[in-house]
Each structure stands twice: as structure tokens, then as C-alpha cells.
Amino acid sequence: MTVNGRSDDAPLRPPTGVKVIVVGAGFGGLGAAIECHRQGHSVEIYEAFSELKQLGDIISFGPNAGRIFYRWSNGEIVRRMRPLSIDLRKYGFNIHKYDTGEIVINQATPEYPVEAPNFNGHRGELHEVVFNYARDDLGIPIHLGNRISTYFEDESESGIVLESGEKVSADVVIAADGVRSRARKSVLGYEDKPKSSGYAVWRAWFPNKDMIADPLTAQFCENGDTFNGWIGPDMHFLFSTIKDGSDCCWVLTHPDQHDIDESWSFPGKLSEVREAIKDWDPICTRIVAKTPEEMLVDWKLVYRDPLPTWVSPKARILLLGDSAHPFLPTSAQGATQALEDGVCIAVCLRRGGKENVPVSVRAHEKIRYDRVRATQKTGESTRDMWHKTDWEKVKENPKIIQFPRQDWIFDFDTEKNAEEMYDEVVKALPQL
Numbered sequence: 001m002t003v004n005g006r007s008d009d010a011p012l013r014p015p016t017g018v019k020v021i022v023v024g025a026g027f028g029g030l031g032a033a034i035e036c037h038r039q040g041h042s043v044e045i046y047e048a049f050s051e052l053k054q055l056g057d058i059i060s061f062g063p064n065a066g067r068i069f070y071r072w073s074n075g076e077i078v079r080r081m082r083p084l085s086i087d088l089r090k091y092g093f094n095i096h097k098y099d100t101g102e103i104v105i106n107q108a109t110p111e112y113p114v115e116a117p118n119f120n121g122h123r124g125e126l127h128e129v130v131f132n133y134a135r136d137d138l139g140i141p142i143h144l145g146n147r148i149s150t151y152f153e154d155e156s157e158s159g160i161v162l163e164s165g166e167k168v169s170a171d172v173v174i175a176a177d178g179v180r181s182r183a184r185k186s187v188l189g190y191e192d193k194p195k196s197s198g199y200a201v202w203r204a205w206f207p208n209k210d211m212i213a214d215p216l217t218a219q220f221c222e223n224g225d226t227f228n229g230w231i232g233p234d235m236h237f238l239f240s241t242i243k244d245g246s247d248c249c250w251v252l253t254h255p256d257q258h259d260i261d262e263s264w265s266f267p268g269k270l271s272e273v274r275e276a277i278k279d280w281d282p283i284c285t286r287i288v289a290k291t292p293e294e295m296l297v298d299w300k301l302v303y304r305d306p307l308p309t310w311v312s313p314k315a316r317i318l319l320l321g322d323s324a325h326p327f328l329p330t331s332a333q334g335a336t337q338a339l340e341d342g343v344c345i346a347v348c349l350r351r352g353g354k355e356n357v358p359v360s361v362r363a364h365e366k367i368r369y370d371r372v373r374a375t376q377k378t379g380e381s382t383r384d385m386w387h388k389t390d391w392e393k394v395k396e397n398p399k400i401i402q403f404p405r406q407d408w409i410f411d412f413d414t415e416k417n418a419e420e421m422y423d424e425v426v427k428a429l430p431q432l
Contacts, residue, residue: 013040017354021046021160021170023183025142027059028321028338029176030130033140034072035346036174043140046160046168048177050145052131057205057297058240058249059123063410065336066117068343071415072133078117080129085121086225086242095401097391098232101281105398110405121242122205122249151175151186151317158316171357173317174345176338179302181323187312194326197301199383200256201329202268204297205249208241210290217286221245230284231401234387237277237284250287251329252276253383256300268296302326306373311365315358318345318365325372328379330386333409337372340414344368347418352426359426366425367418375409 018041022033025047036043061069069077093107112118119126134140147163151173159169175183184192208221220226220241230237239250254276270293277284304326310319321338328334345364352360382404394401 012038013350015042016040016350018042018172018349018357019170020044020349021158021168021173022176023047023148023160023173024176024178024321024323025049025131025144026176026178026321026338027127027130027335028323028342029174030127030134031068031339032174032176032320032342032345034130034134034138035068035342036349037134037138037140038071039346039350041346041349044168045134045140045142046146046148046162047142047144048147052128052144057123057203058120058242058251059126059335060332061119061126061339062333062336063112063116063118064412064414065339066112066119067115067413068339068415069119070115070117073137075115077129077133080133081119081121081126082117084125084129084243085119086227086240088120088225088227091224091226093403094226094228095398095403096228096230096281098230098235098237098280101230101283104231104394104401107402116410120240122247148177148182151183151312153186153312153314153316155314158312158314171316171354172349172361174320174342175317175323176320176342177323179304179322179326181319183317183319184307184323186317187309187319188307189313192304192307194302194304196256197328198255199253199301199328201299201301202252202254202273202296203250203299204268204291204295205247206290206292206295208246208248211241211248211287214286214290216283217290220287221248229403230281231386231389232280235276236383236386237280239284239287248287248290250291253301253329265300266298267294268298269293270296272298301328306376309365310369311361315361318361320345325376327376328383330382331375331379332403333375333378337375340412341368341372343414344418347415348422351419351422359429362429363422363425364418366429367421371412378404378406378409 020036020041020043022029022045025045033043033045088109092109094103135142149161149163157169158173161167211217211221226241228239235254237252273288310324320341348360348364
């Protein structure tokens with residue numbers, strides 16, 4: 001396949017001389033580093049965690065992310081991710097009414113192009129594939145166990161100061177350090193605290209042993225991969241089996257008003273989950289009962305007002321992914337938009353060159369900002385569509401309750417877009 005005259009398995013771009021520091025080795029940080037490497041920049045990653053841990057549960061990557069993954073070593077990373085991901089081409093997505101349990105509609109899974117696949121799998125397992133690719137295949141230096149004390153910048157460079165006191169400089173710092181980003185203060189000039197979205201998610205991932213032992217739940221584990229959702233007043237319960245039914249995963253979004261400053265993740269209590277769904281389809285309670293309590297997490301959904309900018313005053317520090325724009329899970333686009341960010345900034349830095357890093361960083365923000373904001377809003381609209389369902393209208397047209405799959409999101413090629421938009425956007429930037 002060719003993108004702007006360049007095939008995906010083409011050699012790396014020539015070195016640009018642009019030195020990039022990426023803070024954070026999540027999907028956003030790893031993706032940004034990999035894309036910077038592809039575009040010819042010199043890049044290193046600094047991560048606070050001292051070791052790689054397979055944390056979390058299910059994560060979704062739309063075909064707009066699959067298109068990015070496919071370009072890494074000509075499809076090799078896609079081939080590594082596929083066995084770890086759910087395959088719903090036969091099963092689809094059964095959407096149930098919360099109380100009766102009736103299947104309102106089966107939403108078929110589309111056949112995505114080979115070069116733009118869709119992935120849903122365990123966050124930790126998919127992350128390990130990307131982490132190992134960056135570190136082992138590409139040789140990108142990843143410095144684990146390095147907490148950032150502060151960020152700095154001037155007209156000619158930016159960098160980080162580690163808690164050890166070591167100072168590391170570069171042409172640009174990409175802060176992919178998550179929803180509690182320390183870089184945000186350097187960019188905004190003030191402390192921007194997260195807010196409660198009014199919701200939290202109970203989340204669990206566990207083996208199928210007890211599910212198989214119960215004839216009423218075994219059906220979910222004996223028919224390959226499955227995906228079922230129960231939609232109710234101000235809550236929704238999504239349950240998947242994956243890897244041919246061997247692993248089980250569920251998430252239950254529910255109202256929550258706890259102070260977000262306490263923490264954003266707590267051990268979950270099965271008793272609270274059972275109480276929340278006591279009037280729901282009994283099969284939901286049965287699934288929850290099979291869940292080991294030590295595998296249950298109560299995760300507060302953090303919300304932030306849209307930031308006025310992702311770019312520091314000297315335009316040498318850039319917020320990327322959750323540090324700039326956290327997404328609600330109902331968008332199913334948070335990690336994918338972080339990957340798109342990484343592609344765009346890498347292209348912009350190459351197009352601008354070492355002498356024009358601040359221009360490139362500002363151009364990236366202009367190219368990305370409106371698309372990210374519009375995609376963020378889909379998380380709110382999908383949640384509200386499900387939580388405020390008019391069941392009489394659903395009877396007339398069951399399709400209105402389907403999970404939205406919007407072409408303007410899925411068909412987007414962020415690398416092509418950045419290449420096409422760069423010159424036009426740079427011309428329109430204010431002269432500083």
C-alpha cells in the first residue's frame with residue numbers, strides 16, 4: 001500500500017536531527033515514539049513505572065488505529081495482536097433490555113479492510129506487544145523507573161528534570177503522562193484538577209472456570225468469542241468472552257459522585273455490584289457471581305473541561321493523549337486518538353525540520369484539535385443514548401440503540417491528513 005507516494009514497508013525516513021523526549025510508556029507514548037522513529041527523529045521514552053505490568057482489562061482500537069498499526073513493519077504488529085483480540089465476525093453484539101433480558105437487536109460486526117483492522121483485547125497483553133516492538137524491534141531507548149520532577153523550556157530547547165536530579169534536554173518534549181499529567185501545569189501555567197464525570201465503571205477480567213461449570217453461563221464460553229450488552233436506566237453492563245471463550249471480561253458503568261481527588265481507582269465490592277443490578281436480568285447477577293472479587297476494580301471516570309491549548313508558551317512541550325484530552329469509555333476512541341496524535345506530531349516535526357520545531361508543534365495542535373473534540377463528544381452522546389433509552393421508540397426501530405460506528409471516525413487516515421494539511425495550516429498560524 002502507498003501513502004502519499006510512500007509504501008508502508010519502505011525504509012525509514014532519513015534522520016531529521018530532531019531530538020524528542022516522550023514522557024510515558026502507555027499506548028500514546030509508545031505510539032508517538034514509534035511514529036517519531038518512523039519519521040526519522042531521535043527519540044527516547046521516560047516512564048515512572050519501574051517494570052512493565054499487565055494491568056487493566058479490555059481496550060478497543062478502531063480501524064483508524066488499525067491503519068496505524070498495520071504500517072508498523074508492514075503488518076507484523078497486526079499479526080502479533082490478532083490472536084490476543086476478540087473476533088466477533090460470527091457472533092456480533094447482542095444488545096439486551098436490562099430487565100427482561102430480551103435481545104433487542106444483534107448488531108453485526110463489519111468486515112474491516114486488511115490494512116485497517118479493529119482490535120478489542122486485554123490492555124496489558126496488547127500493550128506488551130507494542131512495548132516490545134518499540135524496545136526490541138526498533139531499539140527505542142525506554143528508561144523505566146524515572147519519575148519526572150519538572151519540565152523546562154526556552155527558545156532553543158526543552159526537557160525534563162528527573163527526581164534523581166538528572167536533567168535531560170531535547171528539541172521537544174511529548175508529555176503522554178496520562179490524566180494526572182505533571183506537564184499540564186507547564187503548558188497551562190496553572191493546576192488543572194480533574195473532575196468527576198458523575199460516573200464510575202466496575203471492571204473485571206477473569207478465567208472462564210466457574211462460568212463453564214454453570215449450565216446457564218457456559219453458553220457464553222462454549223461458542224467462541226461473544227459480546228453482550230444490557231442497557232438500562234443510567235447504567236449499562238457489557239460482557240465479553242475472548243480468546244475462544246477462555247477469558248471473561250465485563251464492565252458496568254454506573255452513577256458515582258465520590259470526590260475525584262480521593263483516588264481514581266479502588267478495589268471493587270461484588271456486594272455493591274449485585275445491589276446495583278438487583279432488578280436486572282438475572283443472568284447479569286449470575287455472571288457477576290462468577291467474578292473473583294480480587295479481580296474487580298471500581299474505576300472513577302475522570303472528566304476535564306477541554307483545555308484551551310495542548311502547547312506550552314515556547315511550543316516545545318506538547319500534551320498528548322489523556323494528558324490533553326481524556327475520553328469516556330463509551331467513545332471507544334481514547335487510545336486510538338492518542339495514537340493519531342503521535343502520528344500527526346511525528347509528521348509535523350519532519351515537515352518543519354529541526355529549525356522550526358515550535359511551528360511544527362503549533363501546526364499539530366491546529367490539525368488535531370477540532371477532530372479530537374468532536375470525537376470526545378461521541379462518548380457523552382453514546383452514554384446518554386443508552387442511559388436514557390426510550391424503549392417504545394426502540395420497539396419501532398431497534399437500530400437506534402446500536403453502538404455508533406461512524407465513517408468520519410473510522411475511515412480517517414491521520415498520516416495522510418497531516419501530510420496534506422501541514423503547509424496550509426502553517427501559513428495560517430499567527431506570526432509570533
